[in-house]
Amino acid sequence: MSEDLRKIIVDGEEIEVPNSYTLLQAAEAAGREIPRFCYHERLSVAGNCRMCLVELVGAPKPAASCAMNVRDMRGGPNGEPPAMNTLSPMVKKAREGVMEFLLINHPLDCPICDQGGECDLQDQSLMYGRPQTRFAENKRAVEDKYMGPLINTIMTRCIQCTRCVRFVTEVAGSPEIGMINRGEDAEITTYLESAVGSELSGNVIDLCPVGALTSKPYAYNARPWELKKTETIDVMDAMGAWTRVDVRGTAVLRILPRVNDDINEEWLSDKSRFVWDGLQRQRLDKPYARVKGKLSAIGWDEALKIAADKLSGDAKKIGVIAGDLCALEDLKAAKDLFTSLGVTSIDGRQDGAKIGGGAREAYLFNSTIAGIDEADAILLVGTNPRLEAPVLNARIRRAWLERGVKVGVIGENADLTYPYEHLGAGGKALVELGGKRSGFIKTLKDAKKPMIVLGMGALTRADGGKVLRAAGELAAKVGAVVEGWNGFNVLHTAASRVGALDLGFLPGKGGKDTAGILKAANKGEMDTVVLLGADEIDTASLGESFVIYIGHHGDAGAHRADLILPAPAWTEKYGMWVNTEGRVQMNDRALFPKGEAKEDWAIFRALSAKLGRTLPYDNLDQLRAKMIADHPVLGGLDHAPGSASAGAFDVAKIGEAGEVTDKPFVSPVKDFYLTNAVARASKTMAECSALKNAPAAQAAE
Amino acid sequence: MSVRRLADQQPDSFTFTKASEKLVTFWLNKYPEAKKASAVIPMLWIAQKQEGWVSEPAIQHIAERLNMPRIRVYEVATFYTMFNLAPAGEHFIQVCGTTPCWLRGADDLKKVCEKRIGKKGVVSKDGKFSWNEVECLGACANAPMVQISNKDGDEYYEDLTAESLTALLDNLEAGKAITPGPQNGRDCSAPEGEAKTLTEKSLYDGSAAKKLKLPNTAKAEA
Numbered sequence: 015m016s017e018d019l020r021k022i023i024v025d026g027e028e029i030e031v032p033n034s035y036t037l038l039q040a041a042e043a044a045g046r047e048i049p050r051f052c053y054h055e056r057l058s059v060a061g062n063c064r065m066c067l068v069e070l071v072g073a074p075k076p077a078a079s080c081a082m083n084v085r086d087m088r089g090g091p092n093g094e095p096p097a098m099n100t101l102s103p104m105v106k107k108a109r110e111g112v113m114e115f116l117l118i119n120h121p122l123d124c125p126i127c128d129q130g131g132e133c134d135l136q137d138q139s140l141m142y143g144r145p146q147t148r149f150a151e152n153k154r155a156v157e158d159k160y161m162g163p164l165i166n167t168i169m170t171r172c173i174q175c176t177r178c179v180r181f182v183t184e185v186a187g188s189p190e191i192g193m194i195n196r197g198e199d200a201e202i203t204t205y206l207e208s209a210v211g212s213e214l215s216g217n218v219i220d221l222c223p224v225g226a227l228t229s230k231p232y233a234y235n236a237r238p239w240e241l242k243k244t245e246t247i248d249v250m251d252a253m254g255a256w257t258r259v260d261v262r263g264t265a266v267l268r269i270l271p272r273v274n275d276d277i278n279e280e281w282l283s284d285k286s287r288f289v290w291d292g293l294q295r296q297r298l299d300k301p302y303a304r305v306k307g308k309l310s311a312i313g314w315d316e317a318l319k320i321a322a323d324k325l326s327g328d329a330k331k332i333g334v335i336a337g338d339l340c341a342l343e344d345l346k347a348a349k350d351l352f353t354s355l356g357v358t359s360i361d362g363r364q365d366g367a368k369i370g371g372g373a374r375e376a377y378l379f380n381s382t383i384a385g386i387d388e389a390d391a392i393l394l395v396g397t398n399p400r401l402e403a404p405v406l407n408a409r410i411r412r413a414w415l416e417r418g419v420k421v422g423v424i425g426e427n428a429d430l431t432y433p434y435e436h437l438g439a440g441g442k443a444l445v446e447l448g449g450k451r452s453g454f455i456k457t458l459k460d461a462k463k464p465m466i467v468l469g470m471g472a473l474t475r476a477d478g479g480k481v482l483r484a485a486g487e488l489a490a491k492v493g494a495v496v497e498g499w500n501g502f503n504v505l506h507t508a509a510s511r512v513g514a515l516d517l518g519f520l521p522g523k524g525g526k527d528t529a530g531i532l533k534a535a536n537k538g539e540m541d542t543v544v545l546l547g548a549d550e551i552d553t554a555s556l557g558e559s560f561v562i563y564i565g566h567h568g569d570a571g572a573h574r575a576d577l578i579l580p581a582p583a584w585t586e587k588y589g590m591w592v593n594t595e596g597r598v599q600m601n602d603r604a605l606f607p608k609g610e611a612k613e614d615w616a617i618f619r620a621l622s623a624k625l626g627r628t629l630p631y632d633n634l635d636q637l638r639a640k641m642i643a644d645h646p647v648l649g650g651l652d653h654a655p656g657s658a659s660a661g662a663f664d665v666a667k668i669g670e671a672g673e674v675t676d677k678p679f680v681s682p683v684k685d686f687y688l689t690n691a692v693a694r695a696s697k698t699m700a701e702c703s704a705l706k707n708a709p710a711a712q713a714a715e
Numbered sequence: 716m717s718v719r720r721l722a723d724q725q726p727d728s729f730t731f732t733k734a735s736e737k738l739v740t741f742w743l744n745k746y747p748e749a750k751k752a753s754a755v756i757p758m759l760w761i762a763q764k765q766e767g768w769v770s771e772p773a774i775q776h777i778a779e780r781l782n783m784p785r786i787r788v789y790e791v792a793t794f795y796t797m798f799n800l801a802p803a804g805e806h807f808i809q810v811c812g813t814t815p816c817w818l819r820g821a822d823d824l825k826k827v828c829e830k831r832i833g834k835k836g837v838v839s840k841d842g843k844f845s846w847n848e849v850e851c852l853g854a855c856a857n858a859p860m861v862q863i864s865n866k867d868g869d870e871y872y873e874d875l876t877a878e879s880l881t882a883l884l885d886n887l888e889a890g891k892a893i894t895p896g897p898q899n900g901r902d903c904s905a906p907e908g909e910a911k912t913l914t915e916k917s918l919y920d921g922s923a924a925k926k927l928k929l930p931n932t933a934k935a936e937a
Binding site: 183189190191192193194195196199201204205206 | 717718719721771784785786787789790793794
């Protein structure tokens with residue numbers, strides 16, 4: 015693309031823009047706002063709504079500014095730069111004409127439409143709408159279509175912008191929505207009205223400029239102006255997407271993405287978007303203790319007393335396991351408390367991943383998520399990014415789609431929405447790849463910026479450390495880690511994992527890891543096991559030990575617990591998380607904790623007083639100050655280290671030496687919609703999961 | 716035109732016959748492997764020629780053959796009205812109803828069809844006929860006209876009247892051959908009967924032409 019600058023005149027003001035800009039972009043560069051329906055920055059240009067018409071000086075007709083390039087404009091007769099007007103009466107009249115046509119068949123049912131208050135058509139008709147219609151004929155009516163449990167359709171409202179069609183085809187990579195028939199009868203539908211199968215399908219709700227596609231779970235719940243909006247961080251996967259939580263009263267009513275070009279652009283996975291109804295179900299709102307086999311509610315004082323009593327026993331027989339959703343503050347307070355008690359069996363990796371302890375680069379997504387846009391060869395090892403981080407997967411898809419980047423996979427032969435070379439299923443393929451001379455290894459070697467992405471499917475097995483070494487050696491061999499580019503990446507699945515590793519939430523000297531704790535508990539060698547929101551472990555092997563569960567949902571962990579200390583979910587507390595890139599991000603509290611729940615760190619602070627080991631902080635600020643003093647790396651908010659230290663990182667020495675077994679790599683995400691306690695409590699997620707697992711049964715609906 | 720949907724009753728499966736398969740190969744050979752989706756319209760047409768209409772299994776089959784998403788084939792099949800989404804009669808009659816034909820009596824033709832065959836888009840009881848009204852077929856000089864599609868091909872029958880269309884239908888029903896083209900004895904779109912204008916001989920023997928002086932010649936051309 016030529017980046018030659020060209021002078022153009024926008025409403026009499028001369029500006030210089032790149033040749034490749036569209037008129038719409040040029041107008042925006044000049045500070046003009048152009049109304050649009052079909053145009054979207056992140057989708058291909060369709061040019062079918064005609065709302066962005068501008069006047070080209072000297073041309074007989076207005077032109078659609080989204081579909082015309084600056085380089086195609088004609089200058090004036092005496093060599094003046096080309097000129098366009100975006101505010102002239104002609105433009106206004108043209109747009110009013112377009113709007114009138116759009117409204118011919120639009121029902122104008124704004125009072126009962128969920129899009130009301132945040133509708134592009136509504137907003138723009140304020141500027142370009144005529145006071146009344148000149149169209150006396152009947153409006154057309156369109157049958158509503160079934161698009162699955164997430165998308166509500168009222169197709170009469172559709173203005174055929176085709177943003178949804180372009181999104182599922184281009185970004186999501188599952189072309190299931192299309193426009194059938196033509197002209198007046200054109201309709202948007204899925205093939206035979208099947209549910210949209212993409213993990214990113216919810217984004218079409220945001221994209222729809224009118225109320226044709228709206229959120230089914232949120233339907234008729236609220237108006238946008240009634241909601242309190244809070245900027246939060248998503249914890250459903252390890253990407254740490256930027257989100258906005260909309261709350262009314264004591265309930266989260268929806269979760270929307272915020273724009274962040276380095277992480278999620280403006281997309282959000284369906285799990286992150288629709289999990290909110292899980293926040294109202296199965297909540298732990300009071301401390302509970304198991305009395306005669308039954309959990310019964312007790313007061314905080316009593317609960318803390320029981321906990322203190324249990325924790326003052328033999329520190330060697332106490333184990334602590336942290337789950338997937340913990341904030342840094344929770345982990346820091348827990349670690350400080352248990353370390354001061356002498357507990358060494360601490361583990362923040364409930365899935366048993368063999369990472370952490372060494373260089374930070376060994377467990378980060380070092381290329382950064384935005385770095386995928388630069389990579390020219392990608393090897394995925396033991397990961398299914400479509401399920402583990404759908405938004406990240408969309409970026410890999412774009413790398414393939416726009417730049418033809420070659421992707422290789424060692425692991426499951428799953429549908430990733432882009433073609434790839436399947437190089438093998440297990441460890442043997444990874445080891446052998448390094449020894450080969452042709453094929454994908456050549457692609458990696460020839461690439462200037464190769465990426466190797468190691469997933470939890472490769473690291474959560476007994477020989478995970480050895481797989482890590484093998485991948486590191488491969489990365490060194492293909493020159494993936496050089497000054498200025500670090501192509502060694504670990505894709506995490508849990509929001510709290512990198513934070514736990516950064517804090518050193520790992521077994522101390524002589525301490526046991528998750529598997530060790532469970533094994534010992536099963537044998538009766540553990541007195542007390544503390545589960546910090548850890549639900550994805552085999553609770554049956556906790557044996558006879560006394561289980562203290564600190565968390566927010568009544569899931570596997572709470573089910574087994576002998577003592578439950580209720581804590582807030584991520585929307586209900588201030589907290590910090592570190593995403594898979596090593597980016598530290600801060601979360602705002604959107605609403606108050608449920609019932610008597612107390613923030614996790616405060617529980618540990620209270621416990622520490624009872625145990626006579628008072629933690630040196632009385633509020634969150636002091637805790638954060640201590641945490642950042644102890645771990646300076648956590649002080650750099652919203653910053654991904656990326657390749658900053660790539661030169662000093664010896665990628666070939668990570669993990670442990672040894673033979674890798676040929677067991678196939680299997681992604682830990684079996685069911686995308688049910689990966690954590692909040693998602694398992696959500697009705698919407700249950701519906702999605704049922705649909706995914708038994709599509710035939712639901713199709714009859 | 717109206718909203719077109721797939722028929723309620725669909726066959727269980729679809730495969731191309733051997734004869735169709737030959738045509739399919741012919742069309743697929745025209746496009747490089749990566750661009751074989753270009754063959755979607757010919758493929759749908761071959762399917763329609765084989766079955767008389769495009770069924771849902773046919774759409775699926777073509778999508779698989781061309782490595783296209785099913786919805787894309789569905790879009791094409793619903794976009795073009797030449798694809799029948801429901802079974803058609805052995806002889807499928809498309810009556811042009813656009814202005815020139817309408818002015819010249821397309822309404823009469825429609826009445827004939829309604830009387831002889833039944834409602835638009837519905838196959839007659841004996842399965843021999845079905846009809847539909849279509850937009851301009853581009854034979855306005857010979858309005859009004861119909862297109863009759865059957866296993867022998869797709870032909871235009873022009874300059875119709877209610878009587879001549881009835882005669883055509885009678886012949887088709889009886890299994891007799893019919894001749895495509897104008898049904899009133901006219902030669903293509905030449906004037907009916909004798910030519911009445913531009914009849915002077917001198918117009919055609921060059922005598923009316925102006926004398927030209929061609930470059931690089933000695934004298935004016937005769």
